[in-house]
Structure formats: structure tokens, C-alpha cells
Amino acid sequence: MIDSLIRTFVPLIAGALLAQAAKYGLDLPEGTVTELVTVLSTAVYYALARLLERRLPKAGRLLLSLGLTRRSPVYRSPGGAA
Template identity: 45%
Template sequence: MNLYASLIRTGVPAAVGWLVATALKVGLDLPADAVTGVLTPAVIFAYYGLFRLAEEHVSPRFGWLLGYARPPKYDTPEVTRAA
């Protein structure tokens, strides 16, 4: 389930970033490739950061806007000491 959750929570912001960047470049007189190349990662970063903070500090329900209700949890491996 951790793999699924992490893939969904990466894919949803990437899709939203691409869609928003594509929509924003419609009225701009700039090279489309350059605008998309700059806006897409910026929007992904902002979208993920905003809803991750909201999920952490406002309500866990904001996790659904990242595609999955809660962040993946990773088990910490136990460290054994050599004698």
C-alpha cells in the first residue's frame, strides 16, 4: 500500500501542475515550451506544498486533494549492533 499511496500522491500533483501550466500559458505571448517547462514544476511544488501543509496543520482531509487520504508510512528497519 505504501508504493500505491506514494505513486498516487506524486502523480496527482504532477497532473494538476501540467493542467494548470497548460491553462496559464493560453493568454501569454511567450514560447509555449519555455512557459510549460518553468510553470509545470513550479505549480507542482506549490500545489503539493500547500495541500501537504494543510493536511498536516489544518485537517487530514486535505490529503484527498493529493489523491490519497494519508501520506505513506515507511517502516524504519531495526539496526542490530555487531558485538
């Protein structure tokens, strides 16, 4: 479970940092626009990292988990079958 948590929170943190970087020096209103930029930058970061992970697995894993885990998450159905 820790692998999936890492792979969820690293893109969120990266998205928040990218949103702050986009806001720096720009005259953007607070609130809704900042939230939208955060969500969009997070989605773009995650999508690009996942695509990179398919082509270059080590680089994609680094971007998705900062190298904290080398495994990809394994999801199982509620019945326990893989």
C-alpha cells in the first residue's frame, strides 16, 4: 500500500509546486484559479510521468515516487484474485 500512496502524493506535491511556480511573477487571482492550475498541472505531470514510465521505467518511477520505491503498485480485486 505504501507504493500506491507514494505514487499518489508525489505527483500531487509536484503539481502544487508547479502551480506555485506558475503563479510566481504573474498577476493571478487567488482561490479558484490557483486550485485549477494545481489540478491541471498535477494531471499533466502524472500523465507525462506515466507515459515516460512505459518507455523508460526507471525514469518514470523516479518521477512518480522520487525513487522511494522501485515497485509498481499491484491492485487486487476485492475477492482477492490478482
